Amino acid sequence: MKQKTEISIIRKFGDLQLISLKIQIPSIKPGQFLIVYNPEKDDQLIPIYFTLQLDDIYFTKPKITNWEVGDQLIVKGPIGTGFSNHYNFQNLLCISLDQSHGSLNPLIDHCVRIGKNVAYMVDEINLTLPNSVEIVFPDMLDEHLLWADYVVIEIERDNMEKNRETLKKILNSDIQTEILIYCPILCSGDSQCMVCSVKTKKGWIRTCQHGTVFNLNELEF
Numbered sequence: 001m002k003q004k005t006e007i008s009i010i011r012k013f014g015d016l017q018l019i020s021l022k023i024q025i026p027s028i029k030p031g032q033f034l035i036v037y038n039p040e041k042d043d044q045l046i047p048i049y050f051t052l053q054l055d056d057i058y059f060t061k062p063k064i065t066n067w068e069v070g071d072q073l074i075v076k077g078p079i080g081t082g083f084s085n086h087y088n089f090q091n092l093l094c095i096s097l098d099q100s101h102g103s104l105n106p107l108i109d110h111c112v113r114i115g116k117n118v119a120y121m122v123d124e125i126n127l128t129l130p131n132s133v134e135i136v137f138p139d140m141l142d143e144h145l146l147w148a149d150y151v152v153i154e155i156e157r158d159n160m161e162k163n164r165e166t167l168k169k170i171l172n173s174d175i176q177t178e179i180l181i182y183c184p185i186l187c188s189g190d191s192q193c194m195v196c197s198v199k200t201k202k203g204w205i206r207t208c209q210h211g212t213v214f215n216l217n218e219l220e221f
Contacts, residue, residue, distance in 0.1 A: 002076045002188070007069050010061065014128040016102045018051055018058040019067065023075055025057055030106035031082030031180050031213040034059065035188050037074045038067060047185050047212075050078070051102035052109075060102045076188045080211010083107055083152060083178055089116070093136070093148035095170075096122040097155040097163045103180055104154055108133060119144055138166075145170065151177040153216070157184075157198065160221050167221060177216040183207045 005023035012018075033049045048059040061067060092111050094104045100122055111118050112130045120129065121136040121144065129135075136144050145151075151170055155163060160181070170177055183196040189208040197204040198212075199220045 002074055005073055005075055007067055007071045007073065009056065009058075010067070010069055011058070013052060013058070013102065015124075015126050016051070016100075017061040018102075019048070019061045020056040020058050021073065021075065025078070028057060028078050029082030029085075030110065031103060031178075032078040032080050032211065033103075034075050034077035035079060035185060035208065036076075038065070038071055039074065041066060041071065045185050045188060047079070047182075049101060049103040050082075051105055053106065079189075079208070080213055082211065083180075083213055089150035089176070091117045091148050091150070092119070093144050093151045093175075094118065094120045095141075095151065095153045096120075097153060097166065098159055098182075099124055100127055101154055101182065104152060105129075107152060119148070141166070141169070145173045145175060148175055151175050151216075153177065153179040154182070155179065156182045164221060167216065171216050178213055179216050179219070180213050181207070183212060 003023055005021045007019050008022045009020040010017060028050050030050060033047045035045050036048055037045050046062055051060045052058040094108060108118055112132055119134040119136045121138060121141060181198055185196045185208050186193055187208055194204060194206060196207045198207055200218045201220055
């Protein structure tokens, strides 16, 4: 269902800007997103991902936007089921195969709170993370695949091909792995344009309806 709301807060979170909305969102999971549109400023629909929950729920503000506090947005979501709830693992390896978009942070925060061990593989280190999270660099991947029993990845769809070997290595490790794929979205799930689609072993899946989180072994790449 589409609703109209407005931006109530814009705040910094490391290198990211986050926004909070006046709309009531009773529950949201890591990996879920909203499809939003500012009729006065945007020429396309924009997905915004759940990033932080403090006094309110915050979403990453895309760098392509010039939104301000008080701007009116048309909102649909949350979209997808997000990352699965797994309680039978102890060692979580998070991997950003581009710069971090912030979408892994809610999962990291939750796992730290319930006593899991968390490592984060990322090229940059200007991130706002709990002190207990270990920063891992790409040349340390092999040893951390021996340590991890659950892996989550974020990546731009257009960068999957250049990261094919890394994805194959993770897949061949047989560790349970979920991947969040950032895709362009041009509709709110009402058309058959396929612009946002991801290729899986069962065919092309439209992320505007399904969401953008997949099991890695579901994908064709």
